[in-house]
Amino acid sequence: MHTIKRMKLLTAAAAGLLALTACQSGAPSAASKSPESAAPSQQPGTATTPEAPAKPAPSSPAAPSNAEPDSASVETQLKDMLVLARKGQVKGSEYAAHTGLIDEVEKKWGKADQIDSAGKGLYATYKKRGITFGFNKGELIFDVRSYDPELHKLTLPAIEKTLGKPKETAKNGDDQIYVYQASEQFELKFVIPAGTGKVDHISVFSPQDAKNNMAG
Numbered sequence: 001m002h003t004i005k006r007m008k009l010l011t012a013a014a015a016g017l018l019a020l021t022a023c024q025s026g027a028p029s030a031a032s033k034s035p036e037s038a039a040p041s042q043q044p045g046t047a048t049t050p051e052a053p054a055k056p057a058p059s060s061p062a063a064p065s066n067a068e069p070d071s072a073s074v075e076t077q078l079k080d081m082l083v084l085a086r087k088g089q090v091k092g093s094e095y096a097a098h099t100g101l102i103d104e105v106e107k108k109w110g111k112a113d114q115i116d117s118a119g120k121g122l123y124a125t126y127k128k129r130g131i132t133f134g135f136n137k138g139e140l141i142f143d144v145r146s147y148d149p150e151l152h153k154l155t156l157p158a159i160e161k162t163l164g165k166p167k168e169t170a171k172n173g174d175d176q177i178y179v180y181q182a183s184e185q186f187e188l189k190f191v192i193p194a195g196t197g198k199v200d201h202i203s204v205f206s207p208q209d210a211k212n213n214m215a216g
Contacts, residue, residue, distance in 0.1 A: 071161075074154065078162040085182035085204045090146035093131050097206040098185055100141040102133055121210060134210070142209035147201045154199040159190055166190075175200070 081091070088096030095105050102124060106112070112124035118134070121142065125132045134143030156178065160166075166178040174194045182188040182204065189203040 071158075074158050075162045077150065078154075078159060081202065082163065082180075082182055082188060085180075085186055085188040088144065088186050088204055088206060090131070090144050090202060090204055091148060092129060092146060093144055095133065095141060095144065097141050097144050097204055098209055100133075100144075102135040102139045102141060105133060105141075119210070134205075136209060140209055142206045144204045145201050151199045151202060154190070155197060156190075156192060159199075 084090055088098045088100075105124070109126055109129070112133075113127045114125050116123045116125070121134045121136050123132050123134045123143075130147040130149075132143075132145040132147070133141050134145070135141045156176075159178065163180055167181050168179045170177040170179065172191075176192045176194060178190045178192065180188045180190075185206055185208070187203075187205045187207065189205055191200050191203065192198065193200050
């Protein structure tokens with residue numbers, strides 16, 4: 001009888017031990033999870049989040065168009081000037097050397113602001129128009145000069161780049177004069193003061209009519 005009771009106690013103890021072992025070997029608790037599985041998902045703003053591209057620094061303003069637009073403009077200006085010079089004209093005057101008469105100018109433009117004697121001719125200046133006409137005793141115009149402010153940006157290197165080297169140069173006081181053959185009849189002259197290095201005025205000149213003082 002005692003032996004049976006003792007066997008029942010041993011059996012109950014074994015059963016309790018088996019139950020305890022089963023509890024300890026069950027699914028791990030949340031606290032016992034591995035670091036990898038317990039780690040929270042990556043939060044925005046951490047090093048692995050792509051950064052917004054940095055804004056480019058504002059570019060420096062483009063260099064003033066000495067480059068193409070300005071040089072193209074100067075080239076066009078010089079070519080247009082040469083086309084007019086071949087007809088004895090400058091921009092701003094319909095009256096040409098070799099064919100125009102000073103009295104025709106006076107009828108339309110009025111009296112000149114001043115008239116000066118130079119060499120064997122006379123020079124009539126129209127200040128507001130920026131034009132001066134050289135004429136001989138027969139009233140024939142042999143020289144048309146323009147003082148257009150647009151000319152003042154021209155330099156000898158810019159002129160030579162478009163028109164090539166001048167056929168000759170001359171000097172008048174501090175002024176350097178660069179002479180181009182516009183046509184058989186006319187010369188195109190650029191007058192550049194030494195102090196500025198830029199064109200002061202141009203002259204479309206007919207040497208034949210300057211020599212023939214009595215042409216009419």
